[in-house]
Amino acid sequence: MNRAKLEVGELSSSLIHKEKPRDGVVHGFSGEEQDGIKTTSSATTMVVLSTSVAVCGSYVFGTAIGYSSPAQTGITDDLDLSVAEYSFFGSILTIGAMIGAVMSGRLADYIGRKRTMGFSEIFCIIGWLLILFSKSALWLDFGRMLVGYGMGLLSYVVPVYIAEVTPKDIRGGFTSVHQLMICCGVSITYLIGAFATWRTLALIGTIPCLIQLLGLFFIPESPRWQAKIGKWKECEASLQCLRGNNADISNEASEIKDYTEQLQRLSESSVFDLFQKDYAWSLIVGVGLMVLQQFGGVNGIAFYASSIFISAGFSGSVGMIAMVVVQVPMTTLGVLLLDKSGRRPLLLVSAAGTCLGCFLVGLSFLLQDLQQWKEVTPILSLVGVLVYTGSFSLGMGGIPWVIMSEIFPINMKGSAGSLVTLVSWLGSWIISFAFNFLMKWSSTAKLVPETKGRTLEEIQASMNPVSLER
Numbered sequence: 001m002n003r004a005k006l007e008v009g010e011l012s013s014s015l016i017h018k019e020k021p022r023d024g025v026v027h028g029f030s031g032e033e034q035d036g037i038k039t040t041s042s043a044t045t046m047v048v049l050s051t052s053v054a055v056c057g058s059y060v061f062g063t064a065i066g067y068s069s070p071a072q073t074g075i076t077d078d079l080d081l082s083v084a085e086y087s088f089f090g091s092i093l094t095i096g097a098m099i100g101a102v103m104s105g106r107l108a109d110y111i112g113r114k115r116t117m118g119f120s121e122i123f124c125i126i127g128w129l130l131i132l133f134s135k136s137a138l139w140l141d142f143g144r145m146l147v148g149y150g151m152g153l154l155s156y157v158v159p160v161y162i163a164e165v166t167p168k169d170i171r172g173g174f175t176s177v178h179q180l181m182i183c184c185g186v187s188i189t190y191l192i193g194a195f196a197t198w199r200t201l202a203l204i205g206t207i208p209c210l211i212q213l214l215g216l217f218f219i220p221e222s223p224r225w226q227a228k229i230g231k232w233k234e235c236e237a238s239l240q241c242l243r244g245n246n247a248d249i250s251n252e253a254s255e256i257k258d259y260t261e262q263l264q265r266l267s268e269s270s271v272f273d274l275f276q277k278d279y280a281w282s283l284i285v286g287v288g289l290m291v292l293q294q295f296g297g298v299n300g301i302a303f304y305a306s307s308i309f310i311s312a313g314f315s316g317s318v319g320m321i322a323m324v325v326v327q328v329p330m331t332t333l334g335v336l337l338l339d340k341s342g343r344r345p346l347l348l349v350s351a352a353g354t355c356l357g358c359f360l361v362g363l364s365f366l367l368q369d370l371q372q373w374k375e376v377t378p379i380l381s382l383v384g385v386l387v388y389t390g391s392f393s394l395g396m397g398g399i400p401w402v403i404m405s406e407i408f409p410i411n412m413k414g415s416a417g418s419l420v421t422l423v424s425w426l427g428s429w430i431i432s433f434a435f436n437f438l439m440k441w442s443s444t445a446k447l448v449p450e451t452k453g454r455t456l457e458e459i460q461a462s463m464n465p466v467s468l469e470r
Helices: 003-017 045-078 081-112 111-133 136-165 171-193 198-218 223-228 232-243 250-263 270-277 277-295 298-309 317-343 343-369 377-396 397-408 411-440 443-447 456-463
Strands: none
Touching: 003 232, 045 081, 045 111, 045 136, 045 198, 045 298, 045 317, 081 223, 081 298, 081 397, 081 411, 111 136, 111 223, 136 171, 136 343, 171 198, 171 277, 198 232, 223 232, 223 250, 232 250, 232 411, 250 298, 270 277, 270 411, 277 298, 277 397, 277 411, 298 317, 298 377, 298 411, 317 343, 317 377, 317 397, 343 377, 343 397, 377 397, 397 411
Protein backbone atom coordinates (compact mmCIF):
# COMPACT_ATOMS: atom_id res chain seq x y z
CA MET A 1 0.00 0.00 0.00
CA ASN A 2 1.49 3.33 -1.02
CA ARG A 3 2.12 6.34 1.18
CA ALA A 4 -0.78 8.37 -0.19
CA LYS A 5 -3.28 5.63 0.68
CA LEU A 6 -1.81 5.27 4.17
CA GLU A 7 -2.12 9.00 4.74
CA VAL A 8 -5.73 9.01 3.59
CA GLY A 9 -6.43 6.14 5.97
CA GLU A 10 -4.77 8.00 8.83
CA LEU A 11 -6.79 11.12 8.06
CA SER A 12 -10.03 9.15 7.92
CA SER A 13 -9.20 7.38 11.17
CA SER A 14 -8.38 10.62 12.97
CA LEU A 15 -11.72 12.07 11.90
CA ILE A 16 -13.68 8.96 12.88
CA HIS A 17 -12.14 8.97 16.36
CA LYS A 18 -13.52 12.48 16.90
CA GLU A 19 -17.06 11.34 16.24
CA LYS A 20 -19.17 11.22 19.38
CA PRO A 21 -22.82 10.40 20.06
CA ARG A 22 -25.03 13.41 20.60
CA ASP A 23 -28.55 13.28 21.97
CA GLY A 24 -28.43 9.51 21.78
CA VAL A 25 -27.68 9.55 18.04
CA VAL A 26 -24.36 8.88 16.33
CA HIS A 27 -23.67 11.57 13.77
CA GLY A 28 -21.35 10.86 10.85
CA PHE A 29 -19.47 13.33 8.74
CA SER A 30 -16.98 13.59 5.93
CA GLY A 31 -14.47 16.29 5.12
CA GLU A 32 -15.10 19.35 7.20
CA GLU A 33 -18.31 17.96 8.67
CA GLN A 34 -17.02 17.10 12.12
CA ASP A 35 -18.85 16.72 15.38
CA GLY A 36 -18.37 19.39 17.98
CA ILE A 37 -18.60 22.27 15.52
CA LYS A 38 -21.07 24.82 16.82
CA THR A 39 -22.73 26.12 13.71
CA THR A 40 -26.26 27.28 13.31
CA SER A 41 -28.57 24.97 11.36
CA SER A 42 -30.47 27.98 10.06
CA ALA A 43 -29.24 30.16 7.23
CA THR A 44 -28.02 33.62 8.14
CA THR A 45 -28.68 36.57 5.86
CA MET A 46 -25.08 36.51 4.65
CA VAL A 47 -25.22 32.79 3.78
CA VAL A 48 -28.40 33.38 1.77
CA LEU A 49 -26.87 36.42 0.06
CA SER A 50 -23.61 34.59 -0.72
CA THR A 51 -25.48 31.63 -2.19
CA SER A 52 -27.77 33.91 -4.20
CA VAL A 53 -24.80 35.75 -5.71
CA ALA A 54 -23.00 32.48 -6.47
CA VAL A 55 -25.98 30.87 -8.23
CA CYS A 56 -26.21 33.84 -10.58
CA GLY A 57 -23.31 31.99 -12.20
CA SER A 58 -25.46 28.87 -12.41
CA TYR A 59 -28.14 30.94 -14.14
CA VAL A 60 -25.52 32.23 -16.62
CA PHE A 61 -24.62 28.57 -17.27
CA GLY A 62 -28.26 27.85 -18.09
CA THR A 63 -28.74 30.85 -20.39
CA ALA A 64 -25.67 29.84 -22.41
CA ILE A 65 -27.02 26.31 -22.91
CA GLY A 66 -30.54 27.49 -23.73
CA TYR A 67 -29.54 30.27 -26.13
CA SER A 68 -28.88 28.34 -29.35
CA SER A 69 -32.32 26.73 -29.63
CA PRO A 70 -34.58 29.85 -29.78
CA ALA A 71 -31.88 31.82 -31.66
CA GLN A 72 -31.35 29.28 -34.43
CA THR A 73 -33.89 30.53 -36.98
CA GLY A 74 -33.00 34.19 -36.51
CA ILE A 75 -29.22 33.70 -36.71
CA THR A 76 -29.31 31.39 -39.73
CA ASP A 77 -31.61 33.79 -41.61
CA ASP A 78 -29.83 37.04 -40.68
CA LEU A 79 -26.26 35.79 -41.17
CA ASP A 80 -27.08 33.20 -43.85
CA LEU A 81 -25.45 30.29 -41.99
CA SER A 82 -25.47 26.71 -43.27
CA VAL A 83 -26.35 23.71 -41.11
CA ALA A 84 -22.64 23.00 -40.60
CA GLU A 85 -21.89 26.61 -39.61
CA TYR A 86 -24.73 26.75 -37.08
CA SER A 87 -23.83 23.34 -35.68
CA PHE A 88 -20.31 24.62 -35.13
CA PHE A 89 -21.69 27.74 -33.43
CA GLY A 90 -23.83 25.63 -31.10
CA SER A 91 -21.05 23.16 -30.26
CA ILE A 92 -18.13 25.59 -29.85
CA LEU A 93 -19.66 26.55 -26.51
CA THR A 94 -18.61 23.16 -25.18
CA ILE A 95 -15.07 23.53 -26.57
CA GLY A 96 -14.67 26.70 -24.53
CA ALA A 97 -16.24 24.94 -21.56
CA MET A 98 -13.72 22.08 -21.81
CA ILE A 99 -10.84 24.57 -21.64
CA GLY A 100 -12.45 26.38 -18.71
CA ALA A 101 -13.25 23.18 -16.84
CA VAL A 102 -9.68 21.88 -17.09
CA MET A 103 -8.33 25.19 -15.74
CA SER A 104 -11.03 25.76 -13.12
CA GLY A 105 -9.59 23.76 -10.22
CA ARG A 106 -6.11 25.26 -10.32
CA LEU A 107 -7.43 28.77 -10.98
CA ALA A 108 -9.88 28.61 -8.06
CA ASP A 109 -7.09 27.37 -5.78
CA TYR A 110 -4.68 30.05 -6.97
CA ILE A 111 -6.78 33.25 -7.01
CA GLY A 112 -9.72 32.20 -4.83
CA ARG A 113 -13.39 31.34 -5.36
CA LYS A 114 -14.70 34.91 -5.61
CA ARG A 115 -12.06 36.10 -8.05
CA THR A 116 -12.60 33.03 -10.23
CA MET A 117 -16.33 33.77 -10.44
CA GLY A 118 -15.61 37.39 -11.32
CA PHE A 119 -12.96 36.36 -13.85
CA SER A 120 -15.40 33.98 -15.55
CA GLU A 121 -18.14 36.60 -15.75
CA ILE A 122 -15.83 39.04 -17.56
CA PHE A 123 -15.34 36.43 -20.28
CA CYS A 124 -19.09 35.77 -20.41
CA ILE A 125 -19.92 39.47 -20.80
CA ILE A 126 -17.35 39.94 -23.57
CA GLY A 127 -18.69 36.83 -25.29
CA TRP A 128 -22.32 37.97 -25.15
CA LEU A 129 -21.38 41.40 -26.52
CA LEU A 130 -19.47 39.83 -29.42
CA ILE A 131 -22.54 37.75 -30.25
CA LEU A 132 -24.76 40.84 -29.96
CA PHE A 133 -22.73 42.92 -32.43
CA SER A 134 -21.50 40.14 -34.73
CA LYS A 135 -21.93 40.52 -38.46
CA SER A 136 -20.22 37.27 -39.47
CA ALA A 137 -19.86 33.68 -38.31
CA LEU A 138 -16.28 34.27 -37.12
CA TRP A 139 -17.15 36.79 -34.40
CA LEU A 140 -20.31 34.86 -33.56
CA ASP A 141 -18.27 31.71 -32.90
CA PHE A 142 -15.55 33.56 -30.98
CA GLY A 143 -18.14 35.13 -28.69
CA ARG A 144 -19.82 31.79 -28.12
CA MET A 145 -16.48 30.18 -27.21
CA LEU A 146 -15.71 32.93 -24.66
CA VAL A 147 -19.11 32.38 -23.04
CA GLY A 148 -18.30 28.65 -22.96
CA TYR A 149 -14.95 29.28 -21.29
CA GLY A 150 -16.63 31.30 -18.56
CA MET A 151 -19.29 28.63 -18.22
CA GLY A 152 -16.63 25.93 -17.76
CA LEU A 153 -15.10 27.87 -14.87
CA LEU A 154 -18.50 28.48 -13.29
CA SER A 155 -19.49 24.80 -13.53
CA TYR A 156 -16.76 24.00 -10.98
CA VAL A 157 -16.38 27.03 -8.75
CA VAL A 158 -20.05 27.80 -7.98
CA PRO A 159 -20.95 24.51 -6.21
CA VAL A 160 -17.54 24.48 -4.48
CA TYR A 161 -18.05 27.99 -3.08
CA ILE A 162 -21.58 27.21 -1.88
CA ALA A 163 -20.44 24.01 -0.17
CA GLU A 164 -17.61 25.85 1.57
CA VAL A 165 -19.66 28.73 3.01
CA THR A 166 -22.85 27.00 4.15
CA PRO A 167 -23.32 25.25 7.53
CA LYS A 168 -23.20 21.46 7.35
CA ASP A 169 -26.85 20.93 8.33
CA ILE A 170 -28.17 22.88 5.32
CA ARG A 171 -25.34 22.43 2.84
CA GLY A 172 -27.07 19.75 0.73
CA GLY A 173 -30.16 21.84 0.10
CA PHE A 174 -28.19 24.98 -0.69
CA THR A 175 -25.77 23.19 -3.02
CA SER A 176 -28.64 21.65 -4.99
CA VAL A 177 -29.87 25.16 -5.85
CA HIS A 178 -26.97 25.23 -8.36
CA GLN A 179 -28.67 22.62 -10.57
CA LEU A 180 -32.07 24.26 -10.10
CA MET A 181 -30.76 27.63 -11.28
CA ILE A 182 -29.16 26.06 -14.35
CA CYS A 183 -32.57 24.66 -15.20
CA CYS A 184 -34.19 28.05 -14.59
CA GLY A 185 -31.62 29.72 -16.86
CA VAL A 186 -32.36 27.28 -19.69
CA SER A 187 -36.11 27.50 -19.23
CA ILE A 188 -36.38 31.29 -18.99
CA THR A 189 -34.10 31.69 -22.02
CA TYR A 190 -36.44 29.40 -23.96
CA LEU A 191 -39.40 31.47 -22.80
CA ILE A 192 -37.89 34.88 -23.63
CA GLY A 193 -36.46 33.55 -26.90
CA ALA A 194 -39.94 32.65 -28.08
CA PHE A 195 -40.70 36.38 -28.31
CA ALA A 196 -37.33 38.21 -28.49
CA THR A 197 -34.80 38.44 -31.32
CA TRP A 198 -31.46 36.67 -31.04
CA ARG A 199 -29.57 39.93 -30.53
CA THR A 200 -31.94 41.02 -27.76
CA LEU A 201 -31.54 37.60 -26.15
CA ALA A 202 -27.75 38.00 -26.19
CA LEU A 203 -28.06 41.42 -24.54
CA ILE A 204 -30.30 39.95 -21.84
CA GLY A 205 -27.63 37.30 -21.25
CA THR A 206 -25.28 39.95 -19.85
CA ILE A 207 -27.69 40.91 -17.04
CA PRO A 208 -27.03 37.97 -14.63
CA CYS A 209 -23.30 38.34 -15.35
CA LEU A 210 -23.39 41.97 -14.20
CA ILE A 211 -25.51 41.09 -11.16
CA GLN A 212 -22.95 38.52 -10.02
CA LEU A 213 -20.02 40.86 -10.68
CA LEU A 214 -21.61 43.54 -8.50
CA GLY A 215 -22.75 41.06 -5.86
CA LEU A 216 -19.24 39.68 -5.36
CA PHE A 217 -18.25 42.96 -3.68
CA PHE A 218 -20.77 42.29 -0.87
CA ILE A 219 -20.01 38.67 0.04
CA PRO A 220 -17.00 37.12 1.84
CA GLU A 221 -14.40 34.81 0.35
CA SER A 222 -14.57 31.11 1.19
CA PRO A 223 -13.07 30.68 4.68
CA ARG A 224 -11.84 27.21 3.76
CA TRP A 225 -9.87 28.54 0.80
CA GLN A 226 -8.39 31.24 3.04
CA ALA A 227 -7.40 28.54 5.54
CA LYS A 228 -5.85 26.48 2.76
CA ILE A 229 -3.48 29.32 1.79
CA GLY A 230 -2.65 30.14 5.41
CA LYS A 231 -4.71 33.31 5.88
CA TRP A 232 -6.07 32.36 9.30
CA LYS A 233 -7.21 35.85 10.41
CA GLU A 234 -9.10 36.38 7.16
CA CYS A 235 -10.58 32.89 7.51
CA GLU A 236 -11.97 33.69 10.96
CA ALA A 237 -13.30 37.07 9.80
CA SER A 238 -15.13 35.49 6.82
CA LEU A 239 -16.50 32.71 9.01
CA GLN A 240 -17.78 35.23 11.58
CA CYS A 241 -19.45 37.24 8.81
CA LEU A 242 -21.16 34.11 7.48
CA ARG A 243 -22.31 32.74 10.85
CA GLY A 244 -23.37 36.05 12.38
CA ASN A 245 -21.72 38.54 14.71
CA ASN A 246 -22.99 36.80 17.86
CA ALA A 247 -22.16 33.24 16.78
CA ASP A 248 -19.37 31.28 18.48
CA ILE A 249 -17.11 30.18 15.63
CA SER A 250 -14.13 29.05 17.71
CA ASN A 251 -14.80 25.33 17.38
CA GLU A 252 -15.59 25.48 13.68
CA ALA A 253 -12.53 27.62 12.94
CA SER A 254 -10.35 25.23 14.94
CA GLU A 255 -11.73 22.19 13.13
CA ILE A 256 -11.18 23.85 9.73
CA LYS A 257 -7.59 24.63 10.68
CA ASP A 258 -6.87 21.12 11.98
CA TYR A 259 -8.44 19.47 8.96
CA THR A 260 -6.64 21.77 6.52
CA GLU A 261 -3.29 21.02 8.13
CA GLN A 262 -3.95 17.28 7.88
CA LEU A 263 -4.91 17.60 4.22
CA GLN A 264 -1.71 19.45 3.46
CA ARG A 265 0.28 16.44 4.67
CA LEU A 266 -1.25 14.22 2.00
CA SER A 267 1.09 13.39 -0.88
CA GLU A 268 0.34 14.97 -4.25
CA SER A 269 -1.70 12.89 -6.72
CA SER A 270 -1.82 13.19 -10.49
CA VAL A 271 -4.50 12.23 -13.00
CA PHE A 272 -2.41 9.18 -13.98
CA ASP A 273 -2.80 7.76 -10.47
CA LEU A 274 -6.52 7.36 -11.23
CA PHE A 275 -5.78 4.51 -13.60
CA GLN A 276 -4.50 2.23 -10.86
CA LYS A 277 -6.49 -0.92 -10.08
CA ASP A 278 -7.53 0.48 -6.69
CA TYR A 279 -9.55 3.27 -8.32
CA ALA A 280 -10.95 1.27 -11.26
CA TRP A 281 -14.48 0.91 -9.88
CA SER A 282 -14.78 4.58 -8.95
CA LEU A 283 -13.37 5.63 -12.32
CA ILE A 284 -15.75 3.40 -14.30
CA VAL A 285 -18.76 4.67 -12.35
CA GLY A 286 -17.78 8.34 -12.50
CA VAL A 287 -16.80 8.43 -16.17
CA GLY A 288 -19.51 5.96 -17.19
CA LEU A 289 -22.30 8.07 -15.73
CA MET A 290 -21.03 11.15 -17.58
CA VAL A 291 -20.86 9.22 -20.85
CA LEU A 292 -24.43 7.97 -20.37
CA GLN A 293 -25.60 11.46 -19.41
CA GLN A 294 -24.13 13.16 -22.48
CA PHE A 295 -24.63 10.46 -25.11
CA GLY A 296 -28.25 10.19 -24.05
CA GLY A 297 -28.57 13.28 -26.25
CA VAL A 298 -29.47 15.96 -23.72
CA ASN A 299 -27.54 18.73 -25.45
CA GLY A 300 -28.99 17.82 -28.81
CA ILE A 301 -32.44 18.53 -27.40
CA ALA A 302 -31.37 21.48 -25.23
CA PHE A 303 -29.48 23.23 -28.05
CA TYR A 304 -31.88 22.51 -30.91
CA ALA A 305 -35.32 21.95 -29.36
CA SER A 306 -36.92 24.53 -31.63
CA SER A 307 -35.73 22.85 -34.84
CA ILE A 308 -36.91 19.45 -33.53
CA PHE A 309 -40.42 20.76 -33.03
CA ILE A 310 -40.47 22.53 -36.41
CA SER A 311 -39.21 19.40 -38.19
CA ALA A 312 -41.96 17.40 -36.51
CA GLY A 313 -44.59 19.87 -37.71
CA PHE A 314 -45.14 21.53 -34.34
CA SER A 315 -44.75 25.16 -33.26
CA GLY A 316 -41.21 25.77 -32.01
CA SER A 317 -42.20 28.55 -29.60
CA VAL A 318 -45.12 26.61 -28.10
CA GLY A 319 -42.93 23.53 -27.72
CA MET A 320 -40.22 25.45 -25.85
CA ILE A 321 -42.79 27.05 -23.54
CA ALA A 322 -44.10 23.56 -22.78
CA MET A 323 -40.55 22.46 -21.95
CA VAL A 324 -40.28 25.33 -19.45
CA VAL A 325 -43.50 24.22 -17.76
CA VAL A 326 -42.08 20.69 -17.32
CA GLN A 327 -38.40 21.37 -16.59
CA VAL A 328 -38.49 23.55 -13.50
CA PRO A 329 -41.04 21.50 -11.46
CA MET A 330 -39.30 18.22 -12.30
CA THR A 331 -35.89 19.60 -11.31
CA THR A 332 -37.38 20.86 -8.05
CA LEU A 333 -38.92 17.43 -7.43
CA GLY A 334 -35.55 15.79 -8.05
CA VAL A 335 -33.90 18.09 -5.50
CA LEU A 336 -36.53 17.18 -2.91
CA LEU A 337 -36.33 13.42 -3.56
CA LEU A 338 -32.54 13.12 -3.83
CA ASP A 339 -31.85 12.44 -0.14
CA LYS A 340 -35.16 10.68 0.51
CA SER A 341 -35.32 8.08 -2.25
CA GLY A 342 -31.58 7.62 -2.72
CA ARG A 343 -29.37 8.13 -5.75
CA ARG A 344 -29.75 4.77 -7.52
CA PRO A 345 -33.57 4.47 -7.60
CA LEU A 346 -33.97 8.05 -8.82
CA LEU A 347 -31.24 7.55 -11.41
CA LEU A 348 -32.87 4.36 -12.73
CA VAL A 349 -36.31 5.98 -13.00
CA SER A 350 -34.79 9.00 -14.73
CA ALA A 351 -32.82 6.84 -17.20
CA ALA A 352 -35.91 4.79 -18.04
CA GLY A 353 -37.91 7.96 -18.66
CA THR A 354 -35.28 9.44 -20.98
CA CYS A 355 -35.20 6.17 -22.91
CA LEU A 356 -38.99 6.27 -23.32
CA GLY A 357 -38.87 9.91 -24.42
CA CYS A 358 -36.24 9.17 -27.10
CA PHE A 359 -38.30 6.23 -28.33
CA LEU A 360 -41.43 8.37 -28.71
CA VAL A 361 -39.56 11.11 -30.60
CA GLY A 362 -37.95 8.53 -32.89
CA LEU A 363 -41.31 6.85 -33.47
CA SER A 364 -42.92 10.17 -34.42
CA PHE A 365 -40.28 10.85 -37.08
CA LEU A 366 -40.53 7.27 -38.39
CA LEU A 367 -44.31 7.59 -38.78
CA GLN A 368 -43.76 10.94 -40.48
CA ASP A 369 -41.39 9.36 -43.03
CA LEU A 370 -43.87 6.55 -43.64
CA GLN A 371 -46.68 9.09 -44.12
CA GLN A 372 -48.68 7.42 -41.35
CA TRP A 373 -50.79 9.06 -38.64
CA LYS A 374 -49.89 12.54 -39.89
CA GLU A 375 -52.22 14.23 -37.39
CA VAL A 376 -50.66 12.40 -34.45
CA THR A 377 -46.92 12.68 -35.16
CA PRO A 378 -46.48 16.35 -34.07
CA ILE A 379 -48.17 15.66 -30.73
CA LEU A 380 -46.18 12.45 -30.31
CA SER A 381 -42.90 14.32 -30.83
CA LEU A 382 -43.94 16.95 -28.27
CA VAL A 383 -44.86 14.28 -25.72
CA GLY A 384 -41.57 12.49 -26.35
CA VAL A 385 -39.47 15.64 -25.83
CA LEU A 386 -41.41 16.55 -22.68
CA VAL A 387 -41.05 13.03 -21.25
CA TYR A 388 -37.33 13.12 -22.02
CA THR A 389 -36.83 16.61 -20.57
CA GLY A 390 -38.83 15.89 -17.42
CA SER A 391 -37.11 12.57 -16.81
CA PHE A 392 -33.64 14.02 -17.37
CA SER A 393 -34.36 16.93 -15.02
CA LEU A 394 -35.52 14.47 -12.36
CA GLY A 395 -32.20 12.67 -11.98
CA MET A 396 -29.82 12.22 -14.91
CA GLY A 397 -29.06 15.94 -14.99
CA GLY A 398 -27.68 16.31 -11.46
CA ILE A 399 -27.10 12.88 -9.90
CA PRO A 400 -23.97 11.94 -11.92
CA TRP A 401 -22.27 15.08 -10.54
CA VAL A 402 -23.37 14.25 -6.99
CA ILE A 403 -22.12 10.66 -7.24
CA MET A 404 -18.84 11.83 -8.79
CA SER A 405 -18.20 14.05 -5.78
CA GLU A 406 -18.85 11.17 -3.38
CA ILE A 407 -17.05 8.13 -4.81
CA PHE A 408 -13.43 9.32 -5.19
CA PRO A 409 -10.94 9.38 -2.28
CA ILE A 410 -10.23 12.83 -0.92
CA ASN A 411 -6.68 12.96 -2.29
CA MET A 412 -7.92 12.09 -5.81
CA LYS A 413 -10.93 14.41 -6.08
CA GLY A 414 -9.10 17.21 -7.86
CA SER A 415 -7.66 14.99 -10.59
CA ALA A 416 -10.82 12.91 -10.84
CA GLY A 417 -13.03 16.00 -11.07
CA SER A 418 -10.95 17.41 -13.92
CA LEU A 419 -11.04 14.15 -15.86
CA VAL A 420 -14.76 13.53 -15.38
CA THR A 421 -15.61 17.14 -16.27
CA LEU A 422 -13.49 16.92 -19.41
CA VAL A 423 -15.26 13.70 -20.47
CA SER A 424 -18.63 15.37 -19.87
CA TRP A 425 -17.86 18.41 -22.00
CA LEU A 426 -16.23 16.31 -24.72
CA GLY A 427 -19.39 14.23 -24.99
CA SER A 428 -21.43 17.41 -25.00
CA TRP A 429 -19.40 18.79 -27.92
CA ILE A 430 -19.77 15.59 -29.98
CA ILE A 431 -23.54 15.51 -29.51
CA SER A 432 -24.17 19.23 -30.03
CA PHE A 433 -22.07 19.30 -33.21
CA ALA A 434 -23.39 16.07 -34.76
CA PHE A 435 -27.07 16.47 -33.86
CA ASN A 436 -28.13 18.75 -36.73
CA PHE A 437 -26.45 16.44 -39.24
CA LEU A 438 -28.15 13.40 -37.74
CA MET A 439 -31.50 15.19 -38.00
CA LYS A 440 -31.00 15.45 -41.76
CA TRP A 441 -29.26 12.14 -42.40
CA SER A 442 -29.98 8.53 -41.60
CA SER A 443 -27.43 5.89 -42.61
CA THR A 444 -30.15 3.24 -43.02
CA ALA A 445 -32.64 5.45 -44.85
CA LYS A 446 -30.13 7.15 -47.17
CA LEU A 447 -27.42 4.58 -47.85
CA VAL A 448 -29.21 1.23 -48.03
CA PRO A 449 -31.31 1.00 -51.22
CA GLU A 450 -34.54 -0.91 -51.60
CA THR A 451 -33.76 -4.00 -53.72
CA LYS A 452 -37.16 -5.70 -53.74
CA GLY A 453 -38.56 -6.23 -57.26
CA ARG A 454 -35.48 -4.82 -59.03
CA THR A 455 -33.09 -6.63 -61.33
CA LEU A 456 -29.43 -6.97 -60.42
CA GLU A 457 -28.52 -4.65 -63.28
CA GLU A 458 -30.89 -1.94 -62.02
CA ILE A 459 -29.55 -2.21 -58.48
CA GLN A 460 -25.91 -2.09 -59.53
CA ALA A 461 -26.50 0.72 -62.02
CA SER A 462 -28.14 2.85 -59.33
CA MET A 463 -25.32 2.26 -56.86
CA ASN A 464 -22.38 2.21 -59.26
CA PRO A 465 -23.20 4.51 -62.19
CA VAL A 466 -20.88 4.00 -65.16
CA SER A 467 -20.55 6.60 -67.87
CA LEU A 468 -21.74 5.33 -71.26
CA GLU A 469 -19.17 7.54 -73.02
CA ARG A 470 -16.24 5.43 -71.84
